[in-house]
Amino acid sequence: xxxxxxxxxxxxxxxxxxxxxxxxxxxxxxxxxxxxxxxxxxxxxxxxxxxxxxxxxxxxxxxxxxxxxxxxxxxxxxxxxxxxxxxxxxxxxxxxxxxxxxxxxxxxxxxxxxxxxxxxxxxxxxxxxxxxxxxxxxxxxxxxxxxxxxxxxxxxxxxxxxxxxxxxxxxxxxxxxxxxxxxxxxxxxxxxxxxxxxxxxxxxxxxxxxxxxxxxxxxxxxxxxxxxxxxxxxxxxxxxxxxxxxxxxxxxxxxxxxxxxxxxxxxxxxxxxxxxxxxxxxxxxxxxxxxxxxxxxxxxxxxxxxxxxxxxxxxxxxxxxxxxxxxxxxxxxxxxxxxxxxxxxxxxxxxxxxxxxxxxxxxxxxxxxxxxxxxxxxxxxxxxxxxxxxxxxxxxxxxxxxxxxxxxxxxxxxxxxxxxxxxxxxxxxxxxxxxxxxxxxxxxxxxxxxxxxxxxxxxxxxxxxxxxxxxxxxxxxxxxxxxxxxxxxxxxxxxxxxxxxxxxxxxxxxxxxxxxxxxxxxxxxxxxxxxxxxxxxxxxxxxxxxxxxxxxxxxxxxxxxxxxxxxxxxxxxxxxxxxxxxxxxxxxxxxxxxxxxxxxxxxxxxxxxxxxxxxxxxxxxxxxxxxxxxxxxxxxxxx
Numbered sequence: 001x002x003x004x005x006x007x008x009x010x011x012x013x014x015x016x017x018x019x020x021x022x023x024x025x026x027x028x029x030x031x032x033x034x035x036x037x038x039x040x041x042x043x044x045x046x047x048x049x050x051x052x053x054x055x056x057x058x059x060x061x062x063x064x065x066x067x068x069x070x071x072x073x074x075x076x077x078x079x080x081x082x083x084x085x086x087x088x089x090x091x092x093x094x095x096x097x098x099x100x101x102x103x104x105x106x107x108x109x110x111x112x113x114x115x116x117x118x119x120x121x122x123x124x125x126x127x128x129x130x131x132x133x134x135x136x137x138x139x140x141x142x143x144x145x146x147x148x149x150x151x152x153x154x155x156x157x158x159x160x161x162x163x164x165x166x167x168x169x170x171x172x173x174x175x176x177x178x179x180x181x182x183x184x185x186x187x188x189x190x191x192x193x194x195x196x197x198x199x200x201x202x203x204x205x206x207x208x209x210x211x212x213x214x215x216x217x218x219x220x221x222x223x224x225x226x227x228x229x230x231x232x233x234x235x236x237x238x239x240x241x242x243x244x245x246x247x248x249x250x251x252x253x254x255x256x257x258x259x260x261x262x263x264x265x266x267x268x269x270x271x272x273x274x275x276x277x278x279x280x281x282x283x284x285x286x287x288x289x290x291x292x293x294x295x296x297x298x299x300x301x302x303x304x305x306x307x308x309x310x311x312x313x314x315x316x317x318x319x320x321x322x323x324x325x326x327x328x329x330x331x332x333x334x335x336x337x338x339x340x341x342x343x344x345x346x347x348x349x350x351x352x353x354x355x356x357x358x359x360x361x362x363x364x365x366x367x368x369x370x371x372x373x374x375x376x377x378x379x380x381x382x383x384x385x386x387x388x389x390x391x392x393x394x395x396x397x398x399x400x401x402x403x404x405x406x407x408x409x410x411x412x413x414x415x416x417x418x419x420x421x422x423x424x425x426x427x428x429x430x431x432x433x434x435x436x437x438x439x440x441x442x443x444x445x446x447x448x449x450x451x452x453x454x455x456x457x458x459x460x461x462x463x464x465x466x467x468x469x470x471x472x473x474x475x476x477x478x479x480x481x482x483x484x485x486x487x488x489x490x491x492x493x494x495x496x497x498x499x500x501x502x503x504x505x506x507x508x509x510x511x512x513x514x515x516x517x518x519x520x521x522x523x524x525x526x527x528x529x530x531x532x533x534x535x536x537x538x539x540x541x542x543x544x545x546x547x548x549x550x551x552x553x554x555x556x557x558x559x560x561x562x563x564x565x566x567x568x569x570x571x572x573x574x575x576x577x578x579x580x581x582x583x584x585x586x587x588x589x590x591x592x593x594x595x596x597x598x599x600x601x602x603x604x605x606x607x608x609x610x611x612x613x614x615x616x617x618x619x620x621x622x623x624x625x626x627x628x629x630x631x632x633x634x635x636x637x638x639x
Contacts, residue, residue, distance in 0.1 A: 006392070006425040008401050012374065016421020017283055018435075023422075027435035032462050034436045035061070039276045039465075042067070042315075043076035045245045048272070052462045056488035057479060060249050061273035061465045068243035069252065069275045070150045072315055074110045075243075078279075079290075079317040081106070088319045091293065092139045093338055095186040095325025101342075102139060106317075109143070111239035116147035116230075118237040123209050123228070125178055127152035127244055130254065132176035132207065134167055134198055136160040136185035137324045140213045140230065141300050142310050144180045149252060152244035154268075156254040159301025160185065160194060161623050167201030173266040173472065174254045179207045180230065184216035188329045195220040202226075248272025254472050255303055257409045265481065266472035269412045273465035275315070277413040281434065282312030285403050285417050286346050287375060295321040295339070296348040296377075297602070303409040304379050308348060312413070326625065327353060332360045336368045347395070348377035350602035352539065354387045359538040359561050362394040370395060375420055378404045380603055382507050382525060384532045388427035406430045406507055408493055410482070412466030415439070415459070416505055429504045437464045439505070441497050446486050451501045454508055459491040467491065496523065515544030515552040522585055524606070527554060530580035531573055536562050541596050543610040545588065553588040555613055557596055557633065566592045589613075591636045595629040613637055 013019055027034040036051040039062060048065030075081050085107040092102040104112070125131060131148050133155055135141040141157070148155035156174035158167050171179065181198040184191050195212060199221055202210065212220075213230040249270050256266045282288055286308070294313050298305040300322070313320040321342055327335040327349075335357075339347060376396050383391075383404045392402050401420035407413060416439065418424060418431030425431070433439045438460040441449045449455035459467070471478040485492040496508045509525030516522075524542035531540040539559040547553040556577075560569055570590040577585050597605045602625075611618050612633055621627060 004427060006402075007423040008421055009399060011399075012401060013421050015289065016287055016419075018419050019421045021422060023419075024432070024435050031436045031438065035276065035462070035465055038280050038436075039272075041078060042072050042275065042279060045071075048248060054461060057483035059461075059463065059469065061270075061276070062248040065248040065272050066245045067248060067272050067275060068149065068152075068246055069271060069311060069315070070113065070146050071243040072275060072279070073146070073311075074106065074113075077106075077317055078315070084290075084317045085110075087290070087317070089314060090139060090142060091319065091321040091342055093321060093323045093342070095189075095323075095329070097330070104139060109146070112139075112143045112234075113146040113150055114239045114241040115234040115237040116143055117150040117241040119211075119233040120147060120153065120178065121151060121241075122237070123178060123211075123233070125151065125153050127246070128154065128250075129178075130154040130156055130174045130176045132167075132171045132174065132179040133157045134160060134179060134181040134194065134201070135213065135300070136182060136192075136194065136215070137300060137322050138182065138185065138213065138215060139322075140180070140182070142322070145253070145300075145306075145310055149271075150241060150243055152246045152250065154251045154254055156256070157301055157306065158256075159299060159623065160192075161187075161625070162301070164197040164200035166623075167197060168203070168205060170256045170266075171201065171205045171207060173256055176205065176207055178209050178211065180211045180213070182213040182215045183220045184218050186216070186324060188326050191216050191218060193218065193220065199223070246271045249469070251472075253306065255306065255409055265477065266474070267409055267468050268470060268472050269466060270469055273467070273469075274412050275311075277464055277466035278307050278312045279315040281414040282308060282316050282318070284419055284434065285405065285414050286312075286348070286377065287420050288313060288316040288318035288346075290317065292345040293319050293321060293342055293372075294346040294348070295323075295342075295344045297323070297327055297335070297350070297353060298348075298379070303412065304348075307413050328356060332356075333364045333368070336365055336370065339370055339373065340368045343372040345372055346375040346377065347373060348379060350380035351378055351383040351387055352381065352596075352598055352602040352604060354378065354383070354391050355532075355538040355559075356602075357395070358387060358390050359559065361561075365394065370397075373400050376400045376402045378402065379407075382509065382529070383428070384529050385427040386532055386535070392427075401425060404430045406495075406505070410468045410493065411459075411464060412468065413464070415464060424504075426500075426504055429500065429506045431505065432503055433505070434464075438462075441499055441505075442486060442490075446490075449498070451499055454496055454498045456485070456511055457493060457495045457497040457505070457507070458486060459493065461489060463491055515554060517550050517552055517554070517584055522554075522581065524554065527556070527577055527581060527585060530577055531556065531558055533580070534572060534576055536560055536564070536569065536572060539596055539604070541604050541606050541609055542587075543606055543613065545610065545613060547588065554585060556587045556590045557593055557609055558590065559594065559596060560592055591633065593629065593633055593636060595626055595632070597624050597629045597633070598626060599623050609633070
């Protein structure tokens with residue numbers, strides 16, 4: 001069967017920033033010189049002395065340069081601040097439908113950022129100090145990040161659904177001096193008391209002061225020695241605060257990441273390299289235009305929202321939208337309502353969300369006019385071919401490029417994707433490495449894999465400007481986790497992939513999602529893709545569990561779009577796995593469920609499924625966006 005390849009329309013190509021492949025050629029000839037050229041587009045207080053310096057496994061971009069990301073967002077924006085100051089920068093959509101949308105212009109945002117920056121300084125925050133941010137998806141979370149960057153303070157955003165214990169660990173890891181939180185927020189119609197978790201989380205940490213945003217106006221505990229109302233802190237402050245000149249290699253933010261083996265990794269990104277790549281990748285991949293409204297559904301607690309729900313659109317003078325609630329609440333079409341209401345032009349979401357849309361069917365889209373959309377994006381997990389096609393046809397109406405994207409918390413910005421004005425777009429494949437970025441796929445011996453052979457995806461020097469340069473206060477872990485498999489000159493992100501004859505890359509899963517069945521190594525993601533080829537299923541999660549005979553054996557959890565006898569659906573899955581992979585991969589158990597547990601960024605929680613199946617401690621469940629799914633799964637397993 002011939003593979004389907006798609007190209008951008010002539011209409012889209014006309015307004016694309018990058019229109020032809022010559023851009024790739026220029027970058028490939030000298031990647032360092034290429035990134036230097038991109039960096040010159042931005043404002044620097046002092047130009048760098050060396051563009052790229054490497055002492056494996058350490059490296060620096062724009063060494064000696066001085067920059068501030070907020071200066072490039074506001075007074076020295078590439079479009080000219082006078083041209084954008086009255087343009088809407090941020091649209092905030094609250095969860096309660098009866099509440100009003102808030103729109104902040106670039107000038108509004110700058111004044112709020114400056115006032116908070118001055119308030120932070122008054123409360124003892126200095127350049128290089130860390131500020132913890134434990135806020136929901138409200139405008140103040142963006143203001144807080146920018147205010148920290150403005151004065152050279154490091155911000156560490158902690159996902160608002162994390163428990164008090166998870167908060168405490170992250171505050172301690174980042175050595176936070178101040179915490180910015182809120183009294184509460186709304187989630188699926190419920191009022192969440194965030195301050196209560198914050199009070200517990202700061203116990204025993206170095207947090208000296210807590211700024212509290214009034215969101216729900218609910219009754220909360222108050223410690224007059226530590227707590228300060230956010231609104232009162234900024235009320236008397238001047239709305240002018242000059243941007244601090246920071247070194248290119250100074251830390252911009254710390255974003256703790258849970259490692260694949262359960263390690264806790266306080267990853268950090270530096271000011272210069274991150275600013276350059278965040279600016280470029282947003283322009284290239286999302287094609288920001290003055291008239292565009294960009295919406296990423298990711299929560300600000302994750303890197304995808306740091307970069308594309310804050311820094312990248314602002315660096316490009318774009319308008320972006322943030323939403324407080326769940327995109328399927330109070331009705332499964334809430335996301336479509338938002339796109340229509342705000343004339344969203346670019347929509348960036350996760351494959352699990354797309355498959356959720358599929359589950360509800362295209363019928364729910366009929367009342368809505370989604371013609372404002374001109375680009376669709378995907379991030380977070382592998383976007384299977386069926387979901388790609390549905391996204392393209394039902395939401396994009398076959399006129400919007402679908403830019404699947406691969407990157408990590410560690411890379412800071414997009415690394416692999418098809419450029420929307422160039423293409424091609426191949427369902428199931430992420431695309432080509434972005435211009436200026438060198439990748440390869442290596443076998444276990446470190447040799448390049450030919451087309452069609454699976455291996456480990458790696459990044460080669462000069463890597464990319466926004467790649468992490470360390471783990472906060474843990475150099476040993478930095479070396480062990482990222483620079484040990486193939487030596488100190490090759491960055492190994494831990495994902496497996498294949499490429500086609502034209503170099504297009506397909507991510508096949510995590511290197512650690514392998515299960516060994518009677519000596520045969522198989523990936524759970526391979527089985528999941530096989531299941532999702534069946535039209536009856538919209539989601540699947542496969543885990544490996546111990547088996548006394550075979551060592552490990554797969555267990556399947558699948559969500560069906562139809563109402564059929566479970567035995568029939570289970571049989572369908574078993575036959576499909578046998579057909580696609582072989583009898584060796586036949587599951588021990590197959591569970592047909594109505595939903596799979598997910599984080600608020602819509603990632604399926606496979607480790608949680610494994611713990612539930614093995615009747616082990618499920619751990620902290622505060623990050624589960626749909627806790628009802630856990631109850632159903634437990635009941636199924638017991639039956």
